[in-house]
Amino acid sequence: MPGSTSVHSRRRRGAPAAAGAVLASFALVVALPGTANAAQEDAGPGARDSQRAAPTKPGEASLGAGVRMYEGDSTDGAPPPITNRAATVKGVDVSSHQGNVNWKALSDRGVRWAYVKATESTSYKNPYFTQQYNGSYNRGMIRGAYHFALPNKSSGKTQANYFAKNGGGWSKDGKTLPGVLDIEYNPYGSTCYGLSKSAMVKWIRDFTRTYKSRTGRDAVIYTNTNWWRQCTGNNGGFGKTNPLWIARYASSPGALPNGWGFHTFWQYTSSGPVVGDHNVFNGAYNRLKVLANGG
Template identity: 35%
Template sequence: MPAASVLIVLVVYACLVVTGVLWPNRLFASGYTVRGVDVSSYQGEIDWRVLASEDLDFAYIKATEGSSYVDSRFEENWAGAAASGLKIGAYHFLSFESAGIDQLKHLVDTVPVDGDLPIAVDLEFYGRFFDEHPTTSAVRAILDPLLTGIKEHYGYDAVIYATPEAYDEYVRGAYDENPIWIRSVIGPANLPDERDWTFWQYSNRDRLRGYRGDEPFVDMNVFAGTAAELSGLTRR
């Protein structure tokens, strides 16, 4: 094939990937039958009846961030997702700039105890911390009391969501009791310490029916187990 033709094919393929039409990870994730989304206010107004019909089993909904921020659509999404029949859970975005005990109080004040899925703590870099990674000891000083408090209040171990970089720095070799939700949108999910993951975020470029917001895409996830095992995560 001439070089110009190869270049055209590569450009077209890249455009299809960027726009979410093609996503290589869908093939790897197709072996898992329990699927779900995670959403925030970026997806705007969600018709949960329509979204739930897109071959979904669960939804994680952004609730809180740090010690004071509440997602503007959390209550609306929580109620709508619950009414749709999906298994629902809330996630908290961890801040490196406020104490874990303060973030715990904020979370507990916001998220009810009647979720179907464990609270998830989102551990990833943001803002200036992409370049200035906090030390492991500093992050664990925030994360540890938060995880302990979640277990005491809600009655189960929180899920830890992490990017590969954050996992390697802060989670690897620790937190054995906490289910892991790993982000790996380029290829199959493999944890560096060979630990098994519980949830895998395999795509950040899916387009589903049922929402209209500033963000045209929605994150897709799979669960490493059956629907019955998913329900058992919060069994006290």
Template identity: 50%
Template sequence: MKRRHPLLRGSAVLFAGVAAVALCGPTAQAAPSYAGAEDNYAGSQIAKHEGVGGVPHIRYSAEDQVLGHDVSGHQGAVDWPSTAGAGAKFVYVKATEGTGFVNPQFAQQYNGSYSAGLVRGAYHFARPDVSDGASQAEYFLAHGGGWSNDGRTLPGALDAEYNPYGDTCYGKDSATLVAWIRSFSDTYRARTGRLPTIYTSTSWWKKCLGNSPAFGANPLWLARYNSQVGELPAGWPRQSIWQFADQGVLPGDQNWLNGPLTLLRDLAIG
């Protein structure tokens, strides 16, 4: 019986160990989660963290104010002629989240609202935990988040709110989040010529961005479910849109424009 030379036996053992490492490879990072992304919409996490107390959900007056709303895949297909008949003048529609989710109802909601005569815009649910701001702006633009100077398209909006997947501030400090939003905003402006609207709540902005005053030039879409607008985040002297209730006469969340119809046109054309 032939016996293998001791050195050859050692080489075989070494090769087997290297092969095992090669097969296993480095530990792969888990893919970002988008579980439940269809139910993440403007204010979904704000309502969970801040509540909706004191909100006139159903009965309110639209006199001398411009009523609008926002929708996402959470609402499904929207009856736009009925929505317009109920008084809606504008709508923001969720387009994307992170760099891995597109609202399956986006075309029906975005195009349908336009056909019914509403001024419409798209928004992006920010995920600073999965990729940088510039990449998410590009993803948003590639999936419906663009802007056109037709007088009926609002600038794209960035939905910056509580993390539905974990740490409230996405595991980032305030300086990092300020830089992330700046990257998104600058990329969007470079591609469209418009600063994106920023959607947020004062409480989240204070907690996660240290109440940064850096974005006062961006239109503010404020979430606060109450009968008064209340305190604004630093840097903004006024809000452009106030999301005042999470339900009402229109599908989705209810919004007031902070001014007359002429302001809505001004916001659309920049």
């Protein structure tokens, strides 16, 4: 798909069916209990529609907005196949679309971690950030923040600094996850934001290096394999330093981007219970705590 394609001319496509190699110690296809119908009935007001809708103005993009526009979400909240529930740690991600989140309802469902949108580009801060970030923490969840990148607006360094100053920091309290760089299909315009593959890699490196210098942590990279191949040339230079959060709305994470032997998080649906976006951590809860503590 060429980088200049208009948002309005794109057609949704099913998620790719290829399976990816996953590091043996993390090679788990995980699942959540429940059914698709139950997930739909329990979704909060407008949660499902707001997650699927295309952003209409800057600031409205959420984690996976571009992925849903390009590839769709055919899961309808259905959980992946169960193989090893002991290594399944449920999580969610939220943005202003969810407003004030019912964290008790999520906690009662066994959700143990959450990521909250903090910023987008250098002109947007989530107005619900405090309720969402502190609310999840107060329910005993491990939480973190994410930044929706717009590489065509300013440098990686500029956006990393903006993120770190506005909710994307990190503290060694055992309850704070490293910040996330959300880099995916552009929901507002050309697929690769008008950047060449080499320029995109440079932008991502600029962001991640700046974020680490500000916080001492390597940022998690949230992305989609198809986008990564198209817009970075399937660059393999980040897998040794930056944990991978893979976006794929299907029964498995599928093939991973070059450089990563395993994924750390997997966003598998945008139409799950209460808030829409549901995820799993690829490991046991004690490993999630290690990640929060800087391990």
